[in-house]
Amino acid sequence: MRNRFADTFYELGKADPRLCVVVADISPAGSIAKFRNEFPRRFVNTGVSEQIMIGMTAGMAQRGLKPFAYTIATFTLYRPFEMVRDDLCYQNLPVTVVGIGGGVTYSTLGATHHAQEDVAIASAIPNLSVVAPCDPSEVEAATRWCAAQDQGPVYLRLGKAGEPDLSKAALDPWVFGKVRRLREGRDVCILSYGPIMKRAFALAERFEASGKSAAIVSVHTLKPLDREGLARILQTYAHVVVIEECAPNGSLAMRVKELAWDTDVTCRIDAFTLKDAFIHCYGSHDDILDAHGLGVSELTARLGLQ
Amino acid sequence: MDATIATLRRNSLDVAAARRRCLGYRRRILDISQQVGALHIAPAFSCTEITDILYNNLMRRETDGGYRDVFLMSKGHGCMIQYVILEEQGVLSRSDLDAYCKPNGRLGAHPDYETPGIAASTGSLGHGLGMATGQAYAEKLKNSDVLIYCVLSDGEFQEGSTWEAMMMAANLKLDNLIAFMDFNDFGGLERMSDGHPAFYPLVPKAESFGWEAVEVDGHDEAAMHEAVMARRGGRPMLLVCRTVKGKGISFMENVPIWHYRSPNKEEYIQGLKELASAPL
Ligand SMILES: Cc1ncc(C[n+]2csc(CCOP(=O)(O)OP(=O)(O)O)c2C)c(N)n1
Numbered sequence: 001m002r003n004r005f006a007d008t009f010y011e012l013g014k015a016d017p018r019l020c021v022v023v024a025d026i027s028p029a030g031s032i033a034k035f036r037n038e039f040p041r042r043f044v045n046t047g048v049s050e051q052i053m054i055g056m057t058a059g060m061a062q063r064g065l066k067p068f069a070y071t072i073a074t075f076t077l078y079r080p081f082e083m084v085r086d087d088l089c090y091q092n093l094p095v096t097v098v099g100i101g102g103g104v105t106y107s108t109l110g111a112t113h114h115a116q117e118d119v120a121i122a123s124a125i126p127n128l129s130v131v132a133p134c135d136p137s138e139v140e141a142a143t144r145w146c147a148a149q150d151q152g153p154v155y156l157r158l159g160k161a162g163e164p165d166l167s168k169a170a171l172d173p174w175v176f177g178k179v180r181r182l183r184e185g186r187d188v189c190i191l192s193y194g195p196i197m198k199r200a201f202a203l204a205e206r207f208e209a210s211g212k213s214a215a216i217v218s219v220h221t222l223k224p225l226d227r228e229g230l231a232r233i234l235q236t237y238a239h240v241v242v243i244e245e246c247a248p249n250g251s252l253a254m255r256v257k258e259l260a261w262d263t264d265v266t267c268r269i270d271a272f273t274l275k276d277a278f279i280h281c282y283g284s285h286d287d288i289l290d291a292h293g294l295g296v297s298e299l300t301a302r303l304g305l306q
Numbered sequence: 307m308d309a310t311i312a313t314l315r316r317n318s319l320d321v322a323a324a325r326r327r328c329l330g331y332r333r334r335i336l337d338i339s340q341q342v343g344a345l346h347i348a349p350a351f352s353c354t355e356i357t358d359i360l361y362n363n364l365m366r367r368e369t370d371g372g373y374r375d376v377f378l379m380s381k382g383h384g385c386m387i388q389y390v391i392l393e394e395q396g397v398l399s400r401s402d403l404d405a406y407c408k409p410n411g412r413l414g415a416h417p418d419y420e421t422p423g424i425a426a427s428t429g430s431l432g433h434g435l436g437m438a439t440g441q442a443y444a445e446k447l448k449n450s451d452v453l454i455y456c457v458l459s460d461g462e463f464q465e466g467s468t469w470e471a472m473m474m475a476a477n478l479k480l481d482n483l484i485a486f487m488d489f490n491d492f493g494g495l496e497r498m499s500d501g502h503p504a505f506y507p508l509v510p511k512a513e514s515f516g517w518e519a520v521e522v523d524g525h526d527e528a529a530m531h532e533a534v535m536a537r538r539g540g541r542p543m544l545l546v547c548r549t550v551k552g553k554g555i556s557f558m559e560n561v562p563i564w565h566y567r568s569p570n571k572e573e574y575i576q577g578l579k580e581l582a583s584a585p586l
Contacts, residue, residue: 113416282407
């Protein structure tokens with residue numbers, strides 16, 4: 001994801017001189033390093049100083065530029081939180097705040113590096129759009145949209161590197177603010193976003209194995225939420241499953257259940273989120289998801305599947 | 307003489323023993339690097355002597371053998387050196403280190419407050435000095451003579467929060483707070499002196515914030531020892547310790563990729579060779 005973001009940004013940056021990137025002492029992936037060499041003045045490294053990273057992007061946007069702030073998710077969003085809220089969101093400036101390693105991607109680095117509530121927190125701020133692509137090709141589409149838009153600030157939440165392409169067979173194009181069908185199915189619909197999408201695919205296989213046809217939908221835009229598209233899904237399917245890499249409070253799961261209540265639907269909803277807890281253990285990304293109770297076998301059991 | 311300074315007087319330092327210990331720690335960290343995909347080696351080698359002198363010389367112990375003074379690793383990503391010293395001291399076990407970053411282990415790439423020997427959860431840079439200020443103030447309120455030692459990276463001095471703590475610790479005249487800056491002139495990305503020249507000078511900055519400050523060689527334990535012993539007191543002290551990121555392994559010294567990368571087999575063997583032939 002990181003590399004596809006960098007490639008796309010480089011290509012767009014060559015064409016649009018307003019695009020800049022401000023990082024806080026993070027080594028820029030692949031093509032961003034190329035961007036830095038070719039356009040050294042449009043690449044700023046503030047050092048280990050995230051508040052000025054966000055503050056500067058606000059000022060640059062106020063004077064007509066299109067800056068992207070870029071570092072590890074916890075340090076783009078949490079560390080300079082009030083700068084994001086007041087400088088970017090209150091003033092509604094078209095700045096893209098890129099968080100790499102969203103969710104618990106940085107598994108061995110511990111809770112200081114786990115952006116386990118990033119989507120919930122970002123979604124709570126007025127004016128901030130929240131986009132969480134599930135694979136490199138969604139990253140590319142989202143990056144293009146971020147660079148072209150000037151409606152306001154965006155939190156663009158990425159994984160790290162090496163994510164598989166999951167949306168190759170998608171039935172819909174990527175459109176900001178619209179849910180996107182990645183796979184067709186009749187009996188169950190699985191909603192997910194971000195790198196944990198790989199587990200949505202694993203669950204779909206388990207459903208198929210027990211004779212149920214499962215659709216998968218990428219809810220890549222968490223804010224504004226596609227309430228219409230989601231309401232249609234809740235009306236169409238007898239069973240909806242949400243799986244996401246976010247703490248429960250303020251999660252997609254919570255909002256889907258709220259929508260179900262608002263629209264009087266009675267389908268079965270199973271929601272699987274991260275725990276509302278700091279996990280004091282380590283290992284791979286998969287190990288941490290398992291520790292949060294999101295192991296595929298555990299979920300299969302909770303869903304009553306074989 | 308101020309009571310806190312008087313309690314600093316300690317047995318004089320055995321420099322040769324310290325060198326041997328530090329070689330052993332670097333070797334142990336190289337060994338551990340072969341069991342996980344990535345760990346912050348160069349950041350740990352940068353503050354090996356700083357961490358050693360604190361644990362093995364400056365920090366006082368209680369009669370039961372536990373430490374009386376506090377060690378707070380603000381540059382959390384350097385914790386590997388702290389782990390291997392805590393292992394040697396018997397605070398952590400060999401099996402703790404064997405399970406480093408593994409699903410059933412309790413040691414991750416950053417220190418976690420629940421773990422024995424760990425004074426605070428760090429890893430996000432620029433939090434340590436604030437917590438150390440609070441700890442030092444608490445000891446004052448308790449009328450204790452406990453000293454709070456805090457190890458920070460130079461990168462952390464780019465965070466505004468560190469300077470808020472600098473100001474507050476000086477306001478509170480916390481003479482029981484001694485901070486060591488691991489000044490290797492590197493962040494994760496580039497040399498500070500190239501990218502951020504206004505970062506300098508350091509000692510006058512700290513002094514103008516009301517601290518006693520002195521620059522020393524951060525790989526020379528005798529120099530650090532002397533600097534702490536010569537402390538005037540009455541306010542917090544900062545040692546700006548000149549260091550080399552990756553110190554001890556030629557191909558790691560001042561090479562940014564070693565911030566977060568484990569050596570492969572060949573590099574590992576080469577590293578061990580260099581340590582074996584290092585002068586004592
Ligand atoms: C608030 C925060 N921002 C960014 C990072 C990511 N990060 C980890 S280490 C590092 C920089 C390393 O340089 P320095 O802090 O000087 O430490 P050292 O050179 O001693 O390794 C960065 C930016 C972080 N851990 N915390």
